[in-house]
Each structure stands twice: as C-alpha cells, then as structure tokens.
Amino acid sequence: MSPRAATHLVAGLLLLAYPLVASPFFVFQIGAYSLILGTIALSLMILAGYGGMVSLAQMMVAGVAGYLVAILGTNESGLLGFGWPWWLYVPVAVLIASVVASLIGLLAVRSAGIYMIMITLAVATAFFYFARQNYAVLNGFNGFHGVVPPHAFGIAWRRPIPFYYLCLAVAAAFYAAALYGERSTFGLALQAVRDNPRRMRALGFNVPALRVFAFFLAGVIAATAGVLLVWFNSQISPGTISVAAAIDTLVIAVVGGIRRPAGPYFGALLFAVLQNFAIDLIDPERFNTVIGIVFLAVVLLSPDGLLGLFARLRNAVPTRSFAEPEPARPAGAVPQRSRI
Amino acid sequence: MLTKRRTVMAAALAAACLAQPARAEDVIKMGGLATLEGAFTVLGQDGLRGMKLALQEVNYTVAGKKIVVTYGSSDATPDSAVKAARKLVEQDGDQILIGPLSGSEGIAIKDYAKTQPNVTFLNGSSAAQDTTLYSPAPNFFRFSTDGVQWMAGLGEYVYKVKGYHTVATVAEDYSFPYSQVEGFMLPFCKLGGHVTAKFWVPIGNKDYSSVIAALPDDVDAVYVALGGADAINFLTQYQQSGGKAHLIGGSITVDQTVLGSKGTIRNAVIGTPAAGPTADTWDDPRWKAFTAEYRKAFPDGFPVPSLFAHAYYVNTKAALLALAKVNGDLSDGGKKYREVLSTLSFDTPTGPVKLDHNRNGIADIFVTEVTEGKGGVLLNKVIKVVDNVNQTLGEPEAEFLKIGHPSRDNPSCK
Numbered sequence: 001m002s003p004r005a006a007t008h009l010v011a012g013l014l015l016l017a018y019p020l021v022a023s024p025f026f027v028f029q030i031g032a033y034s035l036i037l038g039t040i041a042l043s044l045m046i047l048a049g050y051g052g053m054v055s056l057a058q059m060m061v062a063g064v065a066g067y068l069v070a071i072l073g074t075n076e077s078g079l080l081g082f083g084w085p086w087w088l089y090v091p092v093a094v095l096i097a098s099v100v101a102s103l104i105g106l107l108a109v110r111s112a113g114i115y116m117i118m119i120t121l122a123v124a125t126a127f128f129y130f131a132r133q134n135y136a137v138l139n140g141f142n143g144f145h146g147v148v149p150p151h152a153f154g155i156a157w158r159r160p161i162p163f164y165y166l167c168l169a170v171a172a173a174f175y176a177a178a179l180y181g182e183r184s185t186f187g188l189a190l191q192a193v194r195d196n197p198r199r200m201r202a203l204g205f206n207v208p209a210l211r212v213f214a215f216f217l218a219g220v221i222a223a224t225a226g227v228l229l230v231w232f233n234s235q236i237s238p239g240t241i242s243v244a245a246a247i248d249t250l251v252i253a254v255v256g257g258i259r260r261p262a263g264p265y266f267g268a269l270l271f272a273v274l275q276n277f278a279i280d281l282i283d284p285e286r287f288n289t290v291i292g293i294v295f296l297a298v299v300l301l302s303p304d305g306l307l308g309l310f311a312r313l314r315n316a317v318p319t320r321s322f323a324e325p326e327p328a329r330p331a332g333a334v335p336q337r338s339r340i
Numbered sequence: 341m342l343t344k345r346r347t348v349m350a351a352a353l354a355a356a357c358l359a360q361p362a363r364a365e366d367v368i369k370m371g372g373l374a375t376l377e378g379a380f381t382v383l384g385q386d387g388l389r390g391m392k393l394a395l396q397e398v399n400y401t402v403a404g405k406k407i408v409v410t411y412g413s414s415d416a417t418p419d420s421a422v423k424a425a426r427k428l429v430e431q432d433g434d435q436i437l438i439g440p441l442s443g444s445e446g447i448a449i450k451d452y453a454k455t456q457p458n459v460t461f462l463n464g465s466s467a468a469q470d471t472t473l474y475s476p477a478p479n480f481f482r483f484s485t486d487g488v489q490w491m492a493g494l495g496e497y498v499y500k501v502k503g504y505h506t507v508a509t510v511a512e513d514y515s516f517p518y519s520q521v522e523g524f525m526l527p528f529c530k531l532g533g534h535v536t537a538k539f540w541v542p543i544g545n546k547d548y549s550s551v552i553a554a555l556p557d558d559v560d561a562v563y564v565a566l567g568g569a570d571a572i573n574f575l576t577q578y579q580q581s582g583g584k585a586h587l588i589g590g591s592i593t594v595d596q597t598v599l600g601s602k603g604t605i606r607n608a609v610i611g612t613p614a615a616g617p618t619a620d621t622w623d624d625p626r627w628k629a630f631t632a633e634y635r636k637a638f639p640d641g642f643p644v645p646s647l648f649a650h651a652y653y654v655n656t657k658a659a660l661l662a663l664a665k666v667n668g669d670l671s672d673g674g675k676k677y678r679e680v681l682s683t684l685s686f687d688t689p690t691g692p693v694k695l696d697h698n699r700n701g702i703a704d705i706f707v708t709e710v711t712e713g714k715g716g717v718l719l720n721k722v723i724k725v726v727d728n729v730n731q732t733l734g735e736p737e738a739e740f741l742k743i744g745h746p747s748r749d750n751p752s753c754k
Contacts, residue, residue: 025430029423076451132542133513135748141514141542142444145418145451235448239417276427284411285376285385 015168019161028160028232029276034268035167036232039174039225041252041264043218046178049259050187051214052194055108056246057120060127061101061219062226063241067131067138068093069147069230076146079139086150094223101219102212109211124246132238143237147230157231167228171265174221178261181217190214255298257307266306270294368407368668370659371428373439373449374464374652378415379544379568380442383648387441387464389638390649394656396637402660403668414440416543418448425452429459435670436460436663438656441648443468443487443516453477458673460681462659465651467591468515469522469746472700473731479674481681483658483693483701484651485617485729487516488746490591491523492705492733493726494615498524498588499531502613504560506534507588510551510574511565513540513748520565520590522746526733529753535563540748545570548577555583565590571598572605579604589614594710596620596642599718606718612710617651618690619706619722620644630689654688654701661686691725702730 019027040062047053072089075081084092108119131138149157149166157163181187189210193200197207230236239245248271256267274294279287302308372391375384388411400407410432412424421440428434437459440449446466453461454477463471463482467490472482498504507528511517517540525535536559539551551574555562562585566574571593587609594614598605619627630653634645645653662681670677685694691704704727708720732740744750 023431025426029426029430129542142418142447145448233419233422235418235422237418237444239415239419242417275423276431279411279413284388284413287413288377 012172015172019164024160027164030269030272032160032164032167032228032232034265034272035164035171036225036228036268037249037252037271038256038265038268039167039171040222040229041249041256041268042171042174042178042261043221043225044249044253045258045261045264046181046221047214047218048253050182050190050194051211053109053112053211053214054117054250055104055120055215055218056117056250057101057104057124058218058222059246059249060124060241061097061104061222062229063127063131063236064100065093065097065223065226066147066230066236066240067144068096069227070144070236071137073147073150075144075235077139077142077144079144080137081144086152090227093227094220097223097226098216098219101222102216105212105215105219109208109215121243121246124241125243128238128241128243131241138238141238143235143240145235145237147236148234149231158234163231167232170224170228174224175261175265182261186210186213251295255295255305257305259304260307263305263307270298270306366405368402368405368436368663368670369432369434370407370409371412371425371432371434371437371439372409372652373412373414373421373424373428373437373441375416375441375445376411376413377420378417380416383465383568383646384413384441386642386646387439387648387652389634389641390645390651390653391438391464391656393634393637393649394653394660397633397657398660398664402663405668407660410434412439414442414445416442416445418444421445422448422452425449429456434459435674436462436659438462438652438659439464439466441465442514443471443519444514446471447515450477450480453480460659460674460678462655462681463651464655465648466516467519467651469519469731470515472698473741474745476698476700478699479678481655481658481678481695481699483655483688483695483703485701485703485705486731487519487591488523488526488733489701489703489729489731490616490705491520492615492729493527493707493724494588494613495524495526495528495533496531497615497707497723498561498613499528499533502561502586504586504588505532506536506559507561507563508537508539508555508559508585509535509563509565510539510541510548510555511563511590512543512545512567512570514543515746517565517590518746518748521563522743522751523733524563524565524588524590525751525753526743529751533753535753538748541566541570541574543570546573548574549581552578552581552583555585559585561586561588563588563590564593567592571595572601575605575608576603579608583608587612589710591616591647594720595646596644599710599720609710610712610718613707613723614709614720615705615707616647617703617705618645618647619708619720621719622690622706622722622725624691626687626691627689650689654693657688658684658686658693691727696730698731700731702728705729 044058047055071080072082072084074083104123108116132141155162193207193210201207252267252271253264257263274291278290282290372388374387412428414420414424441464443466446468447470450471461480467487469486469488509521511521537556589612594612631644662684665680666677693701693703704725706722707724709723710718711721713719
C-alpha cells in the first residue's frame with residue numbers, strides 16, 4: 001500500500017469513527033458543517049487549483065440549489081413549497097443550479113485573474129440583493145424556514161448522526177471524484193489550459209468549452225453541498241449567500257490549501273471551530289479579530305495553507321517524494337508558493 | 341518553526357474543547373445572545389450591558405448558586421442566531437438563554453426553542469409580532485413587548501393632536517418594521533387616517549434618493565421606521581433634497597444618535613412624535629435610578645440606556661426573579677421554573693410588566709415628542725404614558741388575529 005493510500009485509509013476510518021466519540025453538537029455543528037463548507041470550497045478548489053479560475057460565485061450556486069429545495073420541496077414560510085418528493089426535487093435543484101453555474105462560467109471564462117474574480121463577485125452580489133428584495137419567489141429578507149431533510153429509507157436524516165454520515169458520504173464521493181478527475185483526460189486538459197491556454201488552443205482544444213464544463217462540474221458539487229446546507233440550517237435566507245459568505249468560501253479554500261482537494265476540508269474544519277469557539281477565547285466583542293489573526297497567520301506562515309504547513313512539518317523528517325501537481329497560477333488573490 | 345508550531349497548537353487547543361461541560365450542582369448556566377457583528381453591533385453591545393446590569397445587581401448569584409454566563413454573537417440574520425444559540429445550548433449546556441436582539445432572529449429562535457423543551461428561552465429585544473402571537477413556543481418568554489405594542493397611542497396622538505390625516509411610510513424591509521408600521525396604522529386608520537404609500541428599504545441602505553423622489557407631496561407627514569445609521573442617512577438626504585413634510589418616528593428612529601447629530605437634521609426633527617418602550621427623559625424615580633445605575637456601571641456606554649439595554653435588562657431580571665422563587669432548582673428540566681415565569685409580574689424601570697397566555701409582555705408604552713431643551717439640546721419629551729398595553733392593543737384576540745401577519749401590504753388603508 002502506498003503511503004498516500006494509507007493516509008486516506010486512516011483518515012477515512014477516523015471520520016467514520018468520529019460520531020462514536022464526539023457529542024451531538026460536535027457531530028452536527030462542527031463535523032457536518034465542516035464537511036458541507038469543505039465541499040463548497042472544494043468546488044472552488046477545483047476551479048482555482050486545476051483550472052486557474054477563481055470564482056466567488058460558488059456560494060451563490062449552493063444558494064440557488066438551497067432556494068430551489070425550499071421552493072420545490074416543503075417549507076414553513078407559507079410561500080410556494082410545491083411539496084415534491086425528495087428524489088425529485090434534489091436532482092432538479094442540483095441540475096438547475098449547475099446550469100446556473102455554467103451560465104456564470106459562460107460569462108466569466110473569457111476573462112482571467114482579477115477580472116474573473118470581479119465578474120463572479122458581481123454576479124454573486126447581484127443575486128444576494130435580488131434575493132433580499134424579491135418577495136414574490138424568494139421571500140426577501142426572511143427567506144424560507146422549516147426546510148428539513150426528508151424521512152427516507154426509514155431514517156430521520158435530520159438527526160445529527162445520520163446527517164453527519166450523509167454529509168460524509170457526499171464529501172467522500174466528491175473528494176474521490178476530484179482525485180480521479182485530476183488524472184482524467186478532462187482534468188489533464190483543464191490543468192494544461194491553466195498552465196498555457198494559448199498552446200492548448202493551438203493544439204486544437206476548445207478552451208472556453210473546457211472551462212465552462214469545469215464550471216458545470218464544480219456547480220454540481222457546490223449545488224449538492226447547497227442542498228445539504230439548507231437542510232443543515234433548516235432554512236435559507238439572503239444571509240446564507242451574502243458577500244461575506246462568498247468571501248468565506250475563498251478564505252476556507254486558501255487557508256486550507258487551494259492546490260489539492262484535501263485542503264478545503266482542513267480549511268473548513270478550522271473555520272467551523274474558530275467560528276464556534278473563538279468567542280470563548282476572548283472578550284465577546286473582539287472574537288472576529290481572533291479569527292482574522294489565525295487566518296492571517298496561516299497564510300503568512302504557509303502560502304500553501306494548512307496543507308503546506310503539514311507538508312513542511314513532515315518534510316522535517318524526509319521520507320518520500322511524490323509528484324506534486326505543478327503550482328497553479330490562478331489569480332492575484334491566491335498567494336504564490338515560494339520555491340524552497 | 342516555533343511560531344508555526346504555536347499556531348497549530350492554538351488551533352488544536354480550540355478544537356480540544358471536546359470535553360463535556362461540567363454540570364456541577366451549584367452552578368446555573370446562562371447564555372447571552374446578541375448582535376456583536378454586522379449593522380446592529382452597537383445595539384447588541386448595549387443589549388448585553390443591560391443583561392450584565394441585571395446580573396451585577398444580584399452579584400451573579402441566586403439562592404447560593406453561581407450563575408455562569410457564556411455569550412454568543414449573531415449578525416441579525418436568522419441563521420447566525422440559530423447557529424449561536426445551538427452552540428450555547430448544545431455545547432455550553434446553558435439552561436437559560438437570553439436573546440436575540442433582532443426581529444427575524446426572534447422568529448428563528450422561537451422555532452429552535454421548540455426543539456429544546458428543557459431549556460428556557462427569554463427574549464432579548466427582538467420585537468416581531470409573529471414570534472409570540474402565532475404558534476408560540478411553550479418555553480419562549482418575552483417580558484419586553486413587541487413592535488406593534490411599542491407604537492401604542494402614537495396613531496391616535498398623531499391624528500387627533502397633530503392633525504396629520506394622510507401619511508406615507510418609509511421603513512426597513514423585515515419583520516420588526518412590519519410590526520411597527522402595523523402598530524402605527526391600526527389606530528390611525530381606524531380613526532379615518534390614510535396611509536397612501538409605503539416604501540420598504542433594505543437594512544443598511546445608503547442611497548435614499550429614489551425613495552425620496554417617489555414620496556408623494558400631498559401627505560401631511562412621513563412615518564419613518566429606520567434604525568441607527570439608516571435613520572441618519574435618510575433624514576440627511578431628505579433634508580438635502582428639500583423635503584418639508586412633518587416626520588413621525590418609529591421606536592428606534594429618533595434615538596440619541598439622531599438627536600445628537602449636528603447640522604440641519606436638528607431643526608427638521610424638532611416636533612417629531614414617536615413611541616416606544618422607553619423614554620430617555622421620563623422623570624420617574626425608577627427610570628432615573630436605572631439610568632444612574634447604568635451610567636455608573638458602564639461609563640463607556642450611552643448617556644442613557646437604549647431600549648435594547650432596557651429589554652435585555654427586563655428579561656434577565658425576570659429570569660433571575662423566577663430563579664430565586666424556585667431556589668435555583670432547574671433539576672426537573674426547568675418545568676417548575678417556567679410555571680413560575682409565566683405567572684411572574686414585577687416592577688421594571690418603566691413600570692409593571694406581566695405576561696399574557698402567549699407569554700408575551702403587557703407593559704407601559706411612552707409617546708414622546710422631540711423638543712429643544714436647555715442649551716439647545718434635543719430630547720424626547722414624554723407626552724403620554726399608555727398603561728398596560730397588551731399584544732392585541734386592547735382588541736379581543738379573535739378580532740385581532742383576523743388582521744393577519746404584518747407584512748409589506750398588511751394592514752392597508754389607502
């Protein structure tokens with residue numbers, strides 16, 4: 001067994017055993033929440049790390065799926081709520097949100113770097129304000145409440161432990177897909193586009209189409225996580241998809257490590273822990289400063305995020321070397337790795 | 341390397357809070373939830389001052405038991421409030437929760453309360469009518485009153501004394517201002533008044549030019565239910581664009597931040613009537629004592645406690661009085677404690693308060709008017725105290741429920 005497979009096996013076993021030792025609060029609000037946030041950030045990592053495209057609209061895609069779940073399924077806000085069964089509204093919500101992601105991609109892929117960030121941020125912000133002021137369909141500031149996961153296969157998925165395993169299954173599936181995709185022909189083409197789009201064009205590849213398809217795939221991931229997110233909160237309102245939330249997604253991916261799929265999950269875990277417990281470490285009026293300082297410290301000490309930090313600690317005891325993907329040059333916002 | 345390791349350790353330390361909270365017999369755990377982030381941060385800080393004041397009065401001890409307080413922060417969105425409450429209740433093990441601050445948060449916390457039947461929830465200052473009037477939670481108590489009640493007496497005063505018969509409204513677009521507008525309109529419309537146009541703006545709006553341009557000219561007054569920076573921005577821009585209509589204020593519109601501001605707003609707000617659960621200049625000894633106590637405890641606070649400090653104070657006070665009555669015994673999941681709470685009545689800095697069958701407060705409300713005091717200082721003069729305002733404004737409940745949920749379009753009297 002390769003060391004890499006061993007690491008994955010151990011991590012998988014730990015994640016499976018986690019609910020046995022943790023309290024329901026830790027299973028749900030830290031465990032499940034980190035997995036959901038991590039999956040949304042994973043969709044950004046795929047775009048940024050493999051495709052060199054930083055999109056701030058991933059939270060919005062998740063939000064679109066969440067809103068669709070509230071509208072197509074059931075909610076207690078007394079607006080819409082078509083009452084579709086879960087096996088219908090989940091795929092429809094994911095599909096529509098992924099199409100929305102592709103449309104954002106169509107709009108954004110001909111730009112790059114800071115301009116792509118601006119375009120995707122603009123789209124996300126516009127949707128946030130639209131959701132806040134649209135009362136006919138999206139119920140404005142209050143959004144929808146009472147959106148709960150279904151009873152299916154005789155399991156109440158709202159309970160912390162089943163919900164955690166549901167999130168874990170979804171996260172594991174997408175994580176594995178990302179690892180597989182990295183070595184697939186499409187994944188390799190995408191990384192080649194990232195490194196040298198001109199040469200790829202010259203070789204006859206349709207560069208915009210590859211990029212839009214990447215937006216679609218990342219959209220599927222973000223949308224599925226969005227369904228879990230609305231179930232997690234049992235409600236959705238414009239606050240869920242605010243500009244701050246969109247930036248949080250980028251922070252999570254960068255702090256965790258934007259080059260490999262495991263990074264976003266580490267970032268999300270740190271984020272969830274800090275969000276819940278920073279207030280206990282310091283005066284309640286200053287806790288956001290602690291969160292900011294920790295993130296700043298991580299990025300300052302290791303431009304590769306937490307993953308890079310782990311790698312450096314490990315490299316103190318040199319063991320092996322495996323081919324790391326070429327460092328991406330996604331955008332100005334992503335810190336460049338210094339060559340050591 | 342050392343610094344790196346320290347960062348990792350700090351993160352690990354935060355994660356290591358896995359241990360279950362110790363539930364010693366002689367400790368009572370209380371949570372305080374307020375908006376310490378976002379647009380209402382300053383208000384949330386003042387809310388917690390009120391809570392701390394009530395706790396300091398009993399020296400954080402009831403019936404020989406120490407009260408341990410943990411705090412949570414939200415940003416006025418329902419999801420952040422539920423997330424913070426979940427942490428306080430499920431992780432910190434708080435048996436009593438005081439909060440939240442903002443209207444729509446209150447509705448979400450009430451729903452959450454239903455899933456935690458052994459925890460007792462007392463409102464902070466959230467004042468949406470829906471929180472207690474429709475499908476209330478049996479363990480959610482609101483000794484502070486709601487946004488409809490806060491308007492008691494204002495519609496009548498404006499129609500009869502000020503002689504305003506047609507009014508346009510400008511308010512923020514969420515549950516609390518809906519309640520405020522309803523509370524103003526119900527008596528006003530009944531007397532024959534007309535509200536010809538309503539404008540709803542998002543919280544934190546900066547540019548009111550489109551609203552100001554659309555305001556009708558043929559109204560006697562403009563009713564403004566905006567809070568904090570929103571009120572200042574609107575009033576300034578209204579002045580600058582030459583607006584001449586009289587103003588009527590919501591409960592948090594003409595507060596200290598507006599009254600203390602310089603420039604032309606000053607002249608415009610003189611004579612503005614408003615109503616709310618507190619009045620800065622009430623000369624009642626109970627209110628004066630409360631103000632003095634607040635100033636002494638928090639020299640860096642406001643000159644006068646805001647209605648947020650007052651609401652958190654009143655609710656915390658209720659929690660402590662009931663705790664003393666049950667001798668600090670919450671061992672039955674707080675069942676007896678909640679029975680005591682629901683029949684509790686006591687004297688607050690603004691007069692007596694008791695609860696109705698939905699566990700919503702019945703208390704006195706103040707109608708005020710901005711006047712120029714000594715040395716040109718603007719202050720809210722008390723015009724009238726409306727006694728014992730209940731949630732249905734004195735109407736029979738069945739009649740009142742027919743009006744339906746307050747919203748953008750409900751009620752209406754064009």
